[in-house]
Amino acid sequence: MSKDIADNNNTDAAENTVLVGSIQKFSTEDGPGIRTTVFFKGCPLACRWCHNPEMIDPDQQLIFTKSKCIGCGHCIGLCPNGAISADPEEGIVIDRDRCGVCLRCASECWAGALRPVAREMTVEEIIEKVAQDKEFYESTGGGITLSGGEILTHGTFIGELIDAAAERGIDVCLDTCGHWDAELLMSLAKRPNVTDVLYDLKSPDDDIHKEYTGVGNSLILSNMKKLADDPVTAPKLNIRMPLVAGVTDTDEQIRKAGELFADFGIRKATLLPYHDLGRSKKRNIGGEQELFEAPSEDRIEEIAAFLEDASGVSIEVLGRV
């Protein structure tokens, strides 16, 4: 474990609240049944195609949605740093270098065009909200899904949340990139009310992984193996692979993934074809995300068929827009 990861883990133990981007009810592609997905802020990876780019930075950010802006200009006078100016095309323009994320502008933006990316929430606040849909979980075999960002960056908090859910009889699905401390990951994944672990494999190739996510995949692969080898966690494991044309969908990558699945005894995997919905969110927090492409439908089918053949894994394709 690298030093910064260990430091992060230590500070985590003391926190009573964490930054939650949103709590999305009626999520139907994040595990079985009707689910509520909780998005936590902060991620050790920085995937270039990330569809939740506003959730990468562990700190609070200001997000601006142009379509909601009514052009009243009220925010301009509120900014202590003079970071906001009027713009005939965009409504307003934010100078991100001058913005101190004090959020005064957002607090008085009644149209909701300026708002914080996330808000601080306690375990109890989250549980109250997600428990509202408990009957739907029960009638469909659903539950809550903890996602991000990366949940493991809030390990202690996540553990408490899982336990609080257990007290309410709510099942939990974990969605993780796996680039974190193995002990923490295993301890969370083993909890009895954790029914599914959605585990990302961005690329089976270490170099490509590093090039596109900022980190190599060795920790991720070794954690995946631990999950796959443990009889408690193995049946919960579902590998999620983003399919980005020319990056993660090449014959070489898919062949490696197939070998890996066979080698680890992976039973379930999900293919997530790239979509570009993350780009507008990236723009809204001030930045540009490069444009990738999804593989063709034929190619997706081909990949699914190959992986099922090569490794006996059962494949689902989700996330098409």
Place this chain on the structure above:
Amino acid sequence: MLTPRVKRIREKYFDTIPQITSERLVLETEAYKKFAGDAVPIFRAKVVDYIMERMTTLIMEDELIVGTATNAYRGANLHPEFQSSSWYISDIDDFQTRPKDPYYISPEDREIILETLKYWEGKSMEDLSDSIMPEHIKELESDDILCVGLENGVSGETTCDHEKILAVGMRGYIEECQANIDATLPQTREDQEKVDFWKACIIQAEALIKYAHRMAEEAERQAAECSDEKRRQELLTIAENCRVVPENPPETYMQALQSVWFAHVYFHIEVCTTACGFGRFDQYMWPYYKKDVIDEKNITREEALEMTECLYLKSCEVYEVRDNWYATAFAGYPMWQTLMVGGQTRDGKDATNDLSYLALEAADELKTKQPVMALRVWEETPEELIRFGCKMIQDGQANPGFFNDETAMQMSIGKGGTLEEARDWTIVGCIQAAPGGGCADGSPDAGYVNMGKMVEFVLHNGVDPRTGKLMGLETGDPREFRDIEEFKDALKKQIIHHYDLIRVGYNLMQSNHMNRYPVIFASMVTKGCVESGKSVQHGGAKYSTCGMYVTGAANLADCIAAIDTCVFKDKDLTMDELIKACDTNFEGQERLRQLLLNKPPKFGNNDPYVDGIYREMMHYVAENVQSWPDARGGHYAFGIDSQTMNVPHGEVTGALPDGRLAGEPLCDASSPMMGRDTEGPTSTVKSVAAIDQPILQEGALFNLRFDPKGIQGEKGLDIVEGVIKTFFKDGGEHIQINVVDNETLMKAQQTPENYRDLMVRVAGYMAYFTELDKGAQDAIIYRTAHLSNAE
């Protein structure tokens, strides 16, 4: 799979524009002149008899079930006695060109109609109601603040006792009425009225038998000329069927279907009725189906399916012509002919049988808007049946609607029904549960109050800001209200005052319908009427209620929450500033409007605070309204339903404190205001269930729309089913689910001919999307599409 025959009839249906014809109008006018002078029920019965003896007997190619309401396919009748001569005349050319629910009229018929209507000048129900309705109520109606039923139509909505019709036939009813007559030597007006009613019943029962026999003759005539042996045999079977039913009990499943259709088509010939439900089809038809298909194997299941589909296609042929205003308020030629399957038996066992499935299959194959399928669900409903319904939803049919036995039974008991009758509950109207077995009359449309106007009245101390006239109660200057309780009290007074005005107007209309327009056949086949010797209009049905409804219920709750939050609690603005902002339609105050839209909680997001306001207000109305007697010894019942009246009621309503702009539609029925249920469908469902629906005797109509993407595959079925079951567990009565995407709808607006079978449920009934006018289409498009994919 549809048989070639059914395919051809279905194609013809889609290819034919509804048409107004003159035949019935001419016959009725002749009869009115001929029989004037008889006691009213007998006079009315003779008029109907005159029509039945002379109207064209139309048997069309491919038909297995026969009988039409007019002399044209997809034909509509004019009923000036119930409706009007004046708007028939003034709108006659409009009918053909209007955007909502147009009708073709041939040049010859047009001339005959105009000539014949001269007789009716000053004689219609509209003329009468216009002369007796208090001026203040008329003014409230013309300003779209409220509306009163029966002024311009009939108290239809018959869900009759098919079980008895099948068991004893018309002959049985005639004998029963004759025995009653024989046993009564009138000594009082009441006795004489009973005898007149029974005599009228006999005339009309005989008239239907005669009509059936004339249909038999026509079938025989066609058979004689038919060169195709297979069709010739079919025509001979049709002839035989028409000689057996409706006079006698049917011997076969096909004859039972024919009997059901004769009763239904007769309802529509006698009066301009709507919402005549088929009731519990899978129960009263079961003995005939079981005998023919299962026990004796006289016909195959496929043949039974085809026959059933022929009945369904007949139900697509009937219409009620409406004026331009009602064509907007009830858009899409709705007829609300519900057909129910599933649920439980009178002794509390599961009622599902093979016919329950077959009845759904027929609808699944046809994808027509009539009949409207209603699937009753209780704890023992087989998974397979619910699943079948869910698959139809997934397929985008918006059919069936799902109904919760538990809640519907409580509503039925509230209407006076016994436990057995409650278990046997049926829909009377579009979603209104009533004691079953054809013993309840709902005459559902007593009226609607526009909640948007109620808020405006309180904000302006009784003055309508649109017209500047003092129209409502003077509930005080709202600037002096100290807290939200005072505001709510003023609203409650204002609202009840207007429902009470509906009561006054409707009792007046009921009293006049009683004396002029007893509906004989529908009364005869409703339990209680022959026994008591009284028509449904006189309170003859075993149970009588009248429905009062509401438009803009969610807007009302949202407005109260906005004023409470922004004026009283957080003091973001003063009451005076709020009133001025609404009066100017938020012009130059968009930021303020955004505050009102986004800061206070909105109904539909599982927020206990605003959901509680909604429940408090609706229960207050229900508790008041449901204690009021109607003119015939029944009582008023309250339900949350708007049909598409939220569009015209929205047009006259200015900007509201909930941030809604002037002229926009109000919310649809019990659903949240369009676009405001941002927490997703599970929250919407929880909010609507939190109304505590069993108290509302007329139910709450709930439309929910899913993006098809969110409910794909087997998992999608689990999700649809999970949503329905949770809604029911929480006490919801009714839910109907549209599965359409906005892109499809917008394409359908541009090229309607490519989307003519695209069906959406618009408030309790189904309509073809392309048959709706643009305003209603836009309202559907903007209704929140609940996307299900993860961020």
